[in-house]
Amino acid sequence: MTGPRxxxxxxxxxxxxxxxxxxxxxxLTIVVVWSFWSWDPLTYWIKPDLSLAGxxxxxxxxxWTVIVSTLVKAFGTALLCLLIAYPxxxxxxxxxxxxxxxxxxxxxxxxxxxxxxIRSFSWRLVLGRTGILNTWLRDLGIAQAPLDWLLFSNFAVxxxxxxxxxxxxxxxxxxxxxxxxxxxxxxxxxxxxxxWKSLTSILLPLTMSGIFAGFLFVFVMVVGSSTExxxxxxxxxxxxxxxxxxVMRVANYPLAxxxxxxxxxxxxxxxxxxxxxxxxxxxxxxxxx
Amino acid sequence: xxxxxxxANRILLWAITIAGLIVIYAPPLYLLAVSFNPALQPGxxxxxxxxxxxxxxxxxxxxxxxxxxxxxxxxxxxxVLATGMSLLAALAYFELRAQRTAWFLTVIxxxxxxxxxxxxxxxxxxxxxxxxxxxxxxxxGHLLWAMPFAFIVIxxxxxxxxxxxxxxxxxxxxxxxxxxxxxxxxxxxxGLVSAFIFSFLLSLNEFTRAFYLAGRQNTLPVVLFGKMNSxxxxxxxxxxxxxxxxxxxxxxxxxxxxLWPGAGKRSTR
Amino acid sequence: xxxxxxxxxxRQHSNVQRRDFLKLMGAGGIALSAGGLSFASRLAAQDAASxxxxxxxxxxxxxKWQEFATQNGVTPExxxxxxxxxxxxxxxxxxxxxxxxxxxxxxxxxxxxLARQGVIIPWDVAxxxxxxxxxxxxxxxxxxxxxxxxxxxxxxxxxxxxxYRPDKLGKIxxxxxxxxxxxxxxxxxxxxxxxxxIFTAMYLKESxxxxxxxxxxxxxxxxxxxxxxxxxxxxxxxxxTFWNGWEQGVQLVADQEVDAMTGWEPIVYEGRKRGLQVEYxxxxxxYEGWGNNMVLLKGAGDRxxxxxxxxxVNGLLGGFYGCELGQARGYLVPTDNNVVYAKAHPEEYKPDxxxxxxxxxxxxxxxxxxxxxxxxxxxxxYEEWWQKLRNA
Numbered sequence: 001m002t003g004p005r006x007x008x009x010x011x012x013x014x015x016x017x018x019x020x021x022x023x024x025x026x027x028l029t030i031v032v033v034w035s036f037w038s039w040d041p042l043t044y045w046i047k048p049d050l051s052l053a054g055x056x057x058x059x060x061x062x063x064w065t066v067i068v069s070t071l072v073k074a075f076g077t078a079l080l081c082l083l084i085a086y087p088x089x090x091x092x093x094x095x096x097x098x099x100x101x102x103x104x105x106x107x108x109x110x111x112x113x114x115x116x117x118i119r120s121f122s123w124r125l126v127l128g129r130t131g132i133l134n135t136w137l138r139d140l141g142i143a144q145a146p147l148d149w150l151l152f153s154n155f156a157v158x159x160x161x162x163x164x165x166x167x168x169x170x171x172x173x174x175x176x177x178x179x180x181x182x183x184x185x186x187x188x189x190x191x192x193x194x195x196w197k198s199l200t201s202i203l204l205p206l207t208m209s210g211i212f213a214g215f216l217f218v219f220v221m222v223v224g225s226s227t228e229x230x231x232x233x234x235x236x237x238x239x240x241x242x243x244x245x246x247v248m249r250v251a252n253y254p255l256a257x258x259x260x261x262x263x264x265x266x267x268x269x270x271x272x273x274x275x276x277x278x279x280x281x282x283x284x285x286x287x288x289x
Numbered sequence: 290x291x292x293x294x295x296x297a298n299r300i301l302l303w304a305i306t307i308a309g310l311i312v313i314y315a316p317p318l319y320l321l322a323v324s325f326n327p328a329l330q331p332g333x334x335x336x337x338x339x340x341x342x343x344x345x346x347x348x349x350x351x352x353x354x355x356x357x358x359x360x361x362x363x364x365x366x367x368x369v370l371a372t373g374m375s376l377l378a379a380l381a382y383f384e385l386r387a388q389r390t391a392w393f394l395t396v397i398x399x400x401x402x403x404x405x406x407x408x409x410x411x412x413x414x415x416x417x418x419x420x421x422x423x424x425x426x427x428x429x430g431h432l433l434w435a436m437p438f439a440f441i442v443i444x445x446x447x448x449x450x451x452x453x454x455x456x457x458x459x460x461x462x463x464x465x466x467x468x469x470x471x472x473x474x475x476x477x478x479x480g481l482v483s484a485f486i487f488s489f490l491l492s493l494n495e496f497t498r499a500f501y502l503a504g505r506q507n508t509l510p511v512v513l514f515g516k517m518n519s520x521x522x523x524x525x526x527x528x529x530x531x532x533x534x535x536x537x538x539x540x541x542x543x544x545x546x547x548l549w550p551g552a553g554k555r556s557t558r
Numbered sequence: 559x560x561x562x563x564x565x566x567x568x569r570q571h572s573n574v575q576r577r578d579f580l581k582l583m584g585a586g587g588i589a590l591s592a593g594g595l596s597f598a599s600r601l602a603a604q605d606a607a608s609x610x611x612x613x614x615x616x617x618x619x620x621x622k623w624q625e626f627a628t629q630n631g632v633t634p635e636x637x638x639x640x641x642x643x644x645x646x647x648x649x650x651x652x653x654x655x656x657x658x659x660x661x662x663x664x665x666x667x668x669x670x671x672l673a674r675q676g677v678i679i680p681w682d683v684a685x686x687x688x689x690x691x692x693x694x695x696x697x698x699x700x701x702x703x704x705x706x707x708x709x710x711x712x713x714x715x716x717x718x719x720x721x722y723r724p725d726k727l728g729k730i731x732x733x734x735x736x737x738x739x740x741x742x743x744x745x746x747x748x749x750x751x752x753x754x755x756i757f758t759a760m761y762l763k764e765s766x767x768x769x770x771x772x773x774x775x776x777x778x779x780x781x782x783x784x785x786x787x788x789x790x791x792x793x794x795x796x797x798x799t800f801w802n803g804w805e806q807g808v809q810l811v812a813d814q815e816v817d818a819m820t821g822w823e824p825i826v827y828e829g830r831k832r833g834l835q836v837e838y839x840x841x842x843x844x845y846e847g848w849g850n851n852m853v854l855l856k857g858a859g860d861r862x863x864x865x866x867x868x869x870x871v872n873g874l875l876g877g878f879y880g881c882e883l884g885q886a887r888g889y890l891v892p893t894d895n896n897v898v899y900a901k902a903h904p905e906e907y908k909p910d911x912x913x914x915x916x917x918x919x920x921x922x923x924x925x926x927x928x929x930x931x932x933x934x935x936x937x938x939x940y941e942e943w944w945q946k947l948r949n950a
Contacts, residue, residue, distance in 0.1 A: 007384070008384055008465075009381045009384035009385045010381075012377045012378075012380045012381035012384060013377070013378070013381040013392070015373075015374055015377055016374040016375070016377055016378040016381070016396065016436065016440075017395075019374060019429075019432060019433065019436070020395065020396065020398075020399065020433070020436070022429075023399075023411060023429045023430065023432065023433045024398065024399040024402075024433045026411075026414045027402075027407060027410030027411040027413070027414050028398075028399075028402060028410070030410045030413055030414065031402075031406055031410045042674060043671075043674050043675050044647075044651075044671040044674060044675060045651050045652075045675055060942065061942045061943075061945040061946050061949075062945065062946060062949040063945060065949055066945075066948070066949070083305075084305055084308065084309040084312075085309065087301070087302045087305040087306060088305065088306040088309050088310075090302055091302045091303055091305075091306040092306070094292060095294075095299065095302060095303070098548070099548055102544045102547060102548055103544060104306075105544075106540040106541065106543075106544045107310060107314075108310070108313070109486060109490075109536075109540060110317075110533070110536050110537055110540055111313050111314060111316070111317045111533070112490045112494070113490065113493065113532050113533065113535075113536035114316075114317050114320070114529050114532055114533050114536075115494060115509065115510055115513050115529060115532075116494050117496070117510060117513055117514055117517065118316075118320060118513065118517075118525065118526070118529045119316040119317060119320070120316075121517065121805065121806075121809075122315075122316040122317075122319050122320050122323070123315075123316060124806075124809060124813075125319065125323070125331060125332065125809070125813070126315060126316070126319055128813045128815055129813065129814055129815055130813045130814050131813070132319070132333070148743060151815070152798055152799040152815075159312065162312060163312045163313055163315065163316060166309055166312065166313055167313070170309075171442065171483050171487065172441065172442060172445050175442065175445045175446045175448070175479065175480055175483060176445050176448055178446070178448065178449050178479065179448035179449050182292055185292045186292050189292065189293055195292075195293070195294050195295055195298050196298075198292075209444070209445050209448060210445055213441045213442070213444075213445050216397075216400075216441070217438060217441070220400050220401060223401075223403075224403055224404050230749070230802050231802075231806065233799070234797075234799055235746075235747075235792055235797040235798070235799050235800045236749060236792065236800050236944075236947055236948040236950075237948070238945075238948040238949070240403065241403055241404070241405060241497070243945070244403055244405055244406065245405060245642065245644055245645070246644070246941055246944065246945065247644075247941060248405070248409075248644040248645065248648055249642065249643055249644030249941065250644070250937050250938045250940065250941040251644075251647065251671070251937075251938075252938055252941070253648070256406065257406065260402065260403050260406040263401070263403060264401045264402055264403075267401040268394075268398065268401055271394065271397070272394070275390060275394075284382070284444040284445065284447060284448065328832070328833075329828075329831055329832040329833075330808075330812050330832040330833070330834075331809070349621075351621075352620075405645070409645075409648050409649070409652060409653060412649070412652070412653035412654050413652040413653060415654065416652070416653060416654050416657070421654070421657055422653075422654035422657060422658055426654075500640065500645060500649075501645070501648075501649060501653055501654075502654075504654075504658055505610060505635065505637060505658055505659075507637060507638065511638070511640070512638065514640065515615040515638035515640060515641075516615065516805075517803055517804065517805040517806070518615060518640070518641055518803035518804050518805070519614065519615030519616045519618070519638070519641075519804055520615075520616065520804050520805075520824065520828060520887065
């Protein structure tokens with residue numbers, strides 16, 4: 001494979017690697033370095049006095065609880081999205097005919113051309129006290145008074161997040177289902193396995209890469225989100241991005257960079273652990289017999 | 290289909306699919322309805338009130354239209370570059386042996402950096418190197434944002450490329466390049482298209498990085514954000530509705546195009 | 559190129575070639591021209607004596623800048639800065655804002671900080687003749703000057719209190735309404751410590767006689783007092799939500815999510831435009847005064863547009879801008895030139911309306927007003943407490 005000439009992998013790697021180093025690693029280095037600098041009360045900027053004050057401040061005022069609750073929201077939303085996206089992907093790939101397949105794909109993509117800012121805002125109009133949902137519930141006689149918890153609650157935030165990021169789970173799942181030959185599933189059924197058994201023992205393992213990708217995408221998007229929480233959460237609801245903005249507003253840049261570094265390290269650590277357990281690298285490899 | 294899901298299971302699967310679609314479609318459809326409401330307060334119009342006044346007012350909104358143009362240009366270029374680079378990265382991934390995991394982690398690392406920090410830090414890097422802010426700097430930021438997603442999407446689509454195909458092709462005398470062009474590329478085409486669409490949409494809707502990296506001309510999300518904070522007339526709903534309708538038209542066109550000609554063997558299933 | 563081992567359509571081949579070509583040529587070409595476009599327009603703008611105005615979106619007058627340009631000989635290019643001081647200051651200190659913009663319009667209080675960082679330079683008041691017409695109390699706003707130099711020119715001032723629905727609550731004249739347990743779940747405050755802490759402090763100082771010296775600049779112990787009070791009410795479910803941005807504010811009132819909330823006066827005007835019955839309270843505890851001030855960015859000096867910038871600011875105080883802003887949003891530029899201009903051009907702006915707005919704001923400021931300051935002495939402690947409030 002690798003003769004006396006340059007290995008082809010190095011040639012292929014170069015453009016993306018350069019982009020990542022220049023636009024990704026360089027800023028990241030700045031962020032990590034600056035997170036160890038101190039805030040300078042004279043200039044309201046930062047000075048190169050090394051200190052862990054930024055990191056220590058994460059333990060104060062309950063900031064770390066925001067990081068934890070963000071990760072929990074991300075995990076929950078990703079799981080919920082997978083639970084909805086998996087059957088959707090199955091339906092689109094296995095159940096729908098050729099034409100319906102394409103129509104459904106189109107349907108899933110289209111809403112993402114509109115701004116998620118306005119989409120999140122419209123959930124306020126739908127879930128509010130005078131919104132459609134409450135109006136229908138009243139008209140149907142199910143509720144006498146408007147339900148307050150529909151909006152400005154965790155319920156609303158989760159709905160907003162799922163509505164914003166569901167296709168991020170659907171697409172990778174669909175792509176990974178493409179490699180599954182339906183004859184495998186049919187064969188399992190011929191051998192006596194029920195539908196669910198053949199699903200879990202054959203389809204699930206084969207689409208693991210799609211499941212991982214879908215989960216990761218939604219997870220990352222939620223951690224980086226802010227509009228859903230700001231528009232739909234209750235009084236002062238917080239999430240990491242909002243906290244970073246809050247902190248930057250008071251010029252506490254070392255703290256802001258420290259928070260980002262910690263979030264980065266935690267998520268990256270989770271991916272590393274996942275790799276150890278699931279062998280992520282092998283997910284994308286050809287597993288045909 | 291060969292698989293017998295059973296009627297109950299089939300209904301369950303379709304029910305969940307439809308529930309998912311309802312959840313994603315509720316906001317844009319509601320907004321579409323709102324955009325036809327001539328009243329200043331956003332709400333569903335009664336059937337007698339339908340009006341196009343906000344759509345008529347759109348061309349006069351220079352800030353919005355200019356921002357839309359800028360966003361479309363940036364999104365297109367980002368999508369092209371991200372798809373291209375991610376394809377290279379994916380190919381490199383499969384060429385590597387021992388360093389495969391390290392390369393994978395390197396490429397997806399930028400995904401985990403919060404947008405506001407990436408935007409600020411990258412703009413600091415540019416300023417220190419005397420690079421002026423413009424659409425190029427926004428593209429740089431969006432490229433790093435979209436690449437990990439495109440990379441993973443393309444990787445996932447490589448699942449359709451069986452090693453046996455490549456081996457068979459090699460036996461028949463195909464060079465690496467021919468194998469790539471004739472076998473791999475067509476098989477991963479849905480992945481490439483998905484990666485392109487993903488990157489395009491990620492860039493089109495991205496706000497925080499664009500805020501820090503943009504030049505004088507803001508992108509659409511930044512302008513929309515500003516308008517929502519400073520008194521927007523319902524023109525923003527018309528803008529949103531217009532984009533929605535335009536994207537329905539585009540996607541419908543592509544869908545129709547792929548449904549009708551080439552009704553013979555196209556993609557592998 | 560034999561075709562027998564090609565299982566797929568020949569179209570694929572040309573697709574690939576086309577795609578690669580596009581990537582190399584087209585993308586690069588578009589990228590260059592896209593980058594070049596903004597560059598070229600910047601150069602062109604320089605020739606026409608234009609200034610880049612980077613301010614809160616509420617200061618924009620849209621198409622009327624053309625008229626402004628004709629009158630003053632300077633063409634402003636307006637860009638929205640998002641109003642959030644955090645990203646704005648970050649972009650000035652570490653980012654590209656100084657390369658792009660000439661004049662900033664920011665919430666008052668950060669002038670000291672920006673001056674110390676050297677990202678803004680002082681105004682030469684001698685080059686702004688209209689400055690004389692600015693009302694004295696606006697000139698006296700404390701944070702405009704630093705080290706004896708004028709860093710901020712007041713452009714918009716107003717005094718904030720409570721937006722409420724008289725049809726539901728009758729007449730409201732105290733911030734106590736916001737903390738009234740009878741209104742649990744039907745009130746809101748802004749998601750910004752800078753305003754909400756001041757309102758609460760004003761209430762505690764005036765109506766509950768707590769030992770608070772200056773609600774705009776709380777000491778550590780005073781801050782603790784105020785925030786504990788807020789935290790208690792939040793845990794009791796007093797607030798429906800904290801709002802963040804104009805459209806959100808109007809929507810809360812219009813859709814009956816809240817009956818009363820602290821906020822900006824234009825929300826009342828907007829609400830009325832939309833057919834709602836809303837009033838702005840005149841609380842006994844007083845108003846929260848704020849100013850949006852013009853600062854001269856260092857980049858403007860470097861690029862030699864400083865004189866154009868002075869002409870621009872002079873124009874802002876000239877009367878036309880004040881009339882337009884007052885009519886569009888109900889915001890006031892603190893100068894008598896507005897009325898003068900309206901009287902000279904009665905077909906454009908009704909002099910009575912302009913005068914009424916002026917008197918209205920002056921009356922507010924004649925009473926009890928506590929100034930908003932983006933940078934109180936303990937500003938970092940404010941953020942810490944606000945974080946505790948979020949977690950409560």
